[in-house]
Amino acid sequence: MAQRTALADLTADDAEKPDRAVVRDALGVGVAVGLSGFAFGVTSAGSGLGLLQTCALSLLVFTGASQFALVGALAAGGSPFTAAAGAFFLGVRNAFYGLRLSQLLALPRAVRPFAAQWVIDETTAVTLAQPTRRARRIGFTVTGLTLYVLWNLTTLLGALGAKAIGDTRAWGLDAAGPAVFLALLAPMLKTTTERAVAGLAVLLGLALLPVLPAGVPVLVAALAAPIALVAEGRRAGRGRQDIGAAQERGAPPESRAAGGSTDPEEDR
Amino acid sequence: MNTWIAIGLTALGCYAVKLAGLLVPAGAMERPFVRRLAALLPVALLAALTAQQTFADGHALVLDARVAGLGAAAVALVLRAPFLLVVAAAVVVTAGVRALGG
DSSP states (O other): OHHHHHHHHHHHTTTOOOHHHHHHHHHHHHHHHHHTHHHHHHHHHHTTOOHHHHHHIIIIIOOHHHHHHHHHHHHTTOOHHHHHHHHHHHHTHHHHHHHHHHHHHOOOTTTHHHHGGGOSHHHHHHHHTOSSHHHHHHHHHHHHHHHHHHHHHHHHHHHHHHHHHOOTTTTTGGGHHHHHHHHHHGGGOOSHHHHHHHHHHHHHHHHHTTTSOTTHHHHHHTTHHHHHHHHHHHHHHHHHHHHHHHHHTTOOGGGGGGGOOOOTTTTO | OHHHHHHHHHHHHHHHHHHHHHHSOGGGGOOHHHHHHHHHHHHHHHHHHHHHHHHEETTEEOOOHHHHHHHHHHHHHHTTOOHHHHHHHHHHHHHHHHHTTO
């Protein structure tokens, strides 16, 4: 939604976007996602973590998927190391967001250690949707601040409320974690490769669940990513040969499309 | 104590990668293979986690109300519902199915 507004404004008044429109986009994302900290607080407390531990996760880790993953792995009886490893691998994507954001925001070096904690899916999405540096900085700051404050407040409320709520399963709150993962995953499933990775990871994760210690199947399932990349590389190599052969025979250039998506930039 | 170790490791690791992104010169992480891996790693992890947290009960695979909840979330996603509504749909439908004895 933010993206569409940004594009509309981009065409409307020549790359200028009123600050108020940026703030509105940023608040929309910050408030909606910030409120779901409640689900994390309840889930975490329901998984047996203390109030202090639950709040420490939201304050210090502050990247939702990693937090849900850690809590889920610990609740399933995973060792602290496999649980942390799974959460960490999920957080690695933030490094690539930061890489992009450091160019777009051009933050002074002294500010970067403070801005770093806010480098997550949502702030990146809002920042990328803005047309100018000023709009990007406003978007990043407002999204980051709103989301950080609300996420931590609602985590606290959720953790405090978990006891009052009683059986979190009866309220369906054990479905919040997977729903969050699904919502983050869905926009990533654009090409055949991404869908293949997801499918293979699901198979590995479920098939190994009964036989490996808790937390380990997810780490093994992560291997679906490099496996698919190698397979894609092979296919791309063969595709290039096909295209070469096709061109020699004078085939139309449309036959390239049949080789599937091989452009590494495609999903960026 | 184990929980605090996990929290400490996760907090340090997750902050380190966020900061690394902002500090590292762009060229270092621009290799196509590394970028593709970074894009695909979350896909694999999120897919495996979604499946496990929907179908797992400890070390056993089960089919319960969470499946209906995830189905509702998927429908909400297809209808382009906002994030909070997607999560709410999963929670409400799961609770509803359980209340009906599912």
